Amino acid sequence: MHIIPFVYAMLNVIALRYFVETVRLSSFTAAAQSLGVSQSTVSKMVKNLEDQMGEQLIIRNGKPLLLSDTGRVLYEKGATVIDALLHLEKEVHEIQALRKGRVHIGIPPMINLLFTDVMKHFREQYPNIALHIQEQPGPAIEQLVAKDELDVGFSIAPIDQYLPVVGQAVASYPVYAIFTPELLPRSKSGLSLAQVAKKPLLLLNDDFGLTRLLRQRFAKEQLQPRIYAQSSQWDWLISMAQAGLGVALLPEPFCQRLPETLTYRLIEESEPLFWQVVLLWNGRYLSQAARAWLECCQDLLGGTWLEAEESEL
Structure with missing residues (x-):
């Protein structure tokens, strides 16, 4: 198995968000609509994330979408990371706006x-x-x-x-x-x-x-x-x-x-x-x-x- 140290392979947060949304909705098309971008953009970002991880994350030969072992872990943990980052972004904006x-x-x-x-x-x-x-x-x-x-x-x-x-x-x-x-x-x-x-x-x-x-x-x-x-x-x-x-x-x-x-x-x-x-x-x-x-x-x-x-x- 090809392993890339996370210190070296810093996850692309935007790509991770697109990946999580695609898996959550089980559709590249639905994820694109939810994110307000084109389907090709979502597909490209997910592919970039797979290239960065060094292996396939989504098995694309059927519906619903299937996940590889790494894809499954990345989805389960990635959703938590995305929620934390969104909460962090909200707190930063509140502080900058002097609401907190x-x-x-x-x-x-x-x-x-x-x-x-x-x-x-x-x-x-x-x-x-x-x-x-x-x-x-x-x-x-x-x-x-x-x-x-x-x-x-x-x-x-x-x-x-x-x-x-x-x-x-x-x-x-x-x-x-x-x-x-x-x-x-x-x-x-x-x-x-x-x-x-x-x-x-x-x-x-x-x-x-x-x-x-x-x-x-x-x-x-x-x-x-x-x-x-x-x-x-x-x-x-x-x-x-x-x-x-x-x-x-x-x-x-x-x-x-x-x-x-x-x-x-x-x-x-x-x-x-x-x-x-x-x-x-x-x-x-x-x-x-x-x-x-x-x-x-x-x-x-x-x-x-x-x-x-x-x-x-």
Whole structure:
């Protein structure tokens, strides 16, 4: 028996489909009508498949059509292959049309409040795309994006420059000092880092991008800040500030949630201090679902989200 290794003889899928349809209907003519092609086309494709397999598959000397041993196996298994390929084609079309899919997104706890409206908008636009959200600190998300375990992620600048990721700043907010009037007077003027460094400070934990940035700037200005407490919860920092325990340093979006007993003043420096939200991805491929998510971010939050380039953030 002449055997051709399947690694060498890759089956012609179209020919296999014509063969399966011919056997199913027991007629070249009926198969041609079902497939919307000529009978000669069906006969030619089946003959090509036989040539590829190296033996006759259909015994053509009578009705109904008879199959050789190889033809019988190819029909029984081939029908399953064709069904699987048609299902695969349907799924691919659904994903390309954004009727199906999933996107894995990493969002630090400090940033998540910015994306509530985006998630609602995305769900309304793409109800069949599954959103998988991981809440991790920025550095952990940077690592997950670098390892391709997340489609996209968000962190706060500065980003680890040694990781193989693409980063683009997509939102930027000034940093404010939050305090009770007993610690600092109310004023419309800003405060310098030198002024707040003399006060007991309430900071986020060191794995938060804002604290990394503040420590860099304190070191650059050769300042020795008085850090009273650190926490992973921004609302706890505000509670401690409300109790008069110190000055909390937080970005602008959190100032909109302050109790009336607290006041806040902008941190003003010759080199501006900004809390920058950075979009991260692996730089190789963005799925259609991930692109749809970024388009929703762009629609609701403004800025440019789809032209990420390598940067030194």
